Amino acid sequence: MNTDTILGLVARGALFVVNHSAGKDSQAMFIKLRMFVPQEQLVVIHAELPGVEWEGTLEHIRDTIGEVPLLVCRNENKTFLDMVEHRQMWPSPKNRQCTSDLKRGPIERTIRRYLKDNPRFGGLVVNCMGMRAEESPGRSKLQPFKYHERNSVAGREWYDWLPIHDMSRDEVFALIESVGEKPHWAYEAGMTRLSCCFCIMSSQEDLKTAARLNPDLYRTYVQTERRIGHTMNMAGRTLEEVTGVYIDPMPDPFQDFFDAVARAA
Numbered sequence: 001m002n003t004d005t006i007l008g009l010v011a012r013g014a015l016f017v018v019n020h021s022a023g024k025d026s027q028a029m030f031i032k033l034r035m036f037v038p039q040e041q042l043v044v045i046h047a048e049l050p051g052v053e054w055e056g057t058l059e060h061i062r063d064t065i066g067e068v069p070l071l072v073c074r075n076e077n078k079t080f081l082d083m084v085e086h087r088q089m090w091p092s093p094k095n096r097q098c099t100s101d102l103k104r105g106p107i108e109r110t111i112r113r114y115l116k117d118n119p120r121f122g123g124l125v126v127n128c129m130g131m132r133a134e135e136s137p138g139r140s141k142l143q144p145f146k147y148h149e150r151n152s153v154a155g156r157e158w159y160d161w162l163p164i165h166d167m168s169r170d171e172v173f174a175l176i177e178s179v180g181e182k183p184h185w186a187y188e189a190g191m192t193r194l195s196c197c198f199c200i201m202s203s204q205e206d207l208k209t210a211a212r213l214n215p216d217l218y219r220t221y222v223q224t225e226r227r228i229g230h231t232m233n234m235a236g237r238t239l240e241e242v243t244g245v246y247i248d249p250m251p252d253p254f255q256d257f258f259d260a261v262a263r264a265a
Contacts, residue, residue, distance in 0.1 A: 005145070006126075009159070010037055015121040017111055018044045018128050020065070022057040023194035024183045025130035027064055028172040029164050031179055033128060039068060041121075045110060047103040048074040051081065052196045052217065060184045071114060073106040080196065081224065089230045091200055098196070108151060115156060123156040131162050134169060189213055200232055204242055211245040219247045 010016075016037045020026040034042065044065050046058065062070060080098055084090055091098045115123055127148070133140035144165040151158040164172065176183055184194055190209040193202070197210045198221050211218040222239050225231050231238050240246050 006161070007036070009124070009126055010041065012124060013121060014041065014124040014126050014159075015115065015118070016042050016126045016128055017114075018042065018065075018068075019107060019130065020044045020046050020061050020070075021130075021194060022046070022054065022060045022184050023130070024169075024172050024176065024187065025132060025164060026061075027181065027183060028167065028175045029128060029130040030065060030068075031175055031181070032163055034066075034068070039066075042068045043071060043114065044068055045071040045073065045107055047107050048072050049098075049102055049196060050074065050079050052079075052198070054184065054186050054194060054197055056185060064181055071110050073110040075102045075106050078102075081220070084224060085228065088228045090232045092234060093200065096200075112151070112156070123154075125156065126159045126161050128161050128163055130164055132167055132169075132172075133165050134167075139165075186213070198232065198239070200234070207239065208243045208245065211239075211243045218243075218245065222247050 016033055018026070018030050018033060020030065030044065044061065046061055048058070058070075058072065078086070078101070080102060083097060083101065087097070111125060111127065115121055115125060131139045131142055133142070142162060142165065144162045146160050148158040148160050167175075173183065182188075186194055190213075191206055193199075193206065195201070197214045197217055198207060202210070218239070221232070225238055233239070233242055
């Protein structure tokens with residue numbers, strides 16, 4: 001991607017929308033963008049996931065974006081757990097309805113509405129997302145900059161951009177530190193990534209940490225697995241098996257023997 005292309009869009013007065021989850025990558029992306037995009041051309045957007053987000057998500061975003069407007073959107077018809085209950089299954093890497101229905105859809109609708117309400121941008125928008133190549137083979141193959149045909153209608157000219165696609169994890173944390181900021185508190189508490197508290201893409205260690213930090217929500221997830229008969233883990237292991245954190249007392253292997261002795265006495 002030619003830097004001149006981005007600078008050209010800045011010069012044309014494009015709206016730069018920063019998708020923000022409160023995670024380290026979103027935070028670093030915003031820091032990078034505010035270095036050369038005028039404040040009046042920036043807006044931050046967060047797709048809220050009621051009940052399953054980390055505590056302090058919105059507060060952290062507000063604390064680190066200064067006077068830049070923050071748009072908060074959500075799917076008004078269903079929550080994440082509503083979606084799971086309705087489908088009687090969790091999302092999977094190949095069918096990530098949580099992303100399409102609860103994040104991408106509400107975000108795109110909100111951007112379209114914001115452009116309509118703010119004609120000074122002339123329908124020109126750069127939708128910025130914080131995916132990095134280092135995160136996974138799939139993300140390494142993403143096109144860092146592209147024209148979005150589906151959303152470029154009705155007088156809109158829409159581009160998708162991954163501003164930190166080539167940055168490493170260490171570079172992300174270093175950039176945050178370089179401006180005197182700190183990442184969301186969950187990183188210091190042991191998490192390596194910040195999305196939903198419990199995510200199908202989370203590592204075993206992150207799930208263990210999240211269970212320790214969010215015991216009530218963890219119980220809800222475990223109970224949901226039991227109720228619908230479907231596990232978050234694609235290999236069919238329950239959350240309790242993955243984390244080693246059981247919401248009910250573990251059965252005593254000798255209890256049946258002692259009960260039988262008691263009955264015979």
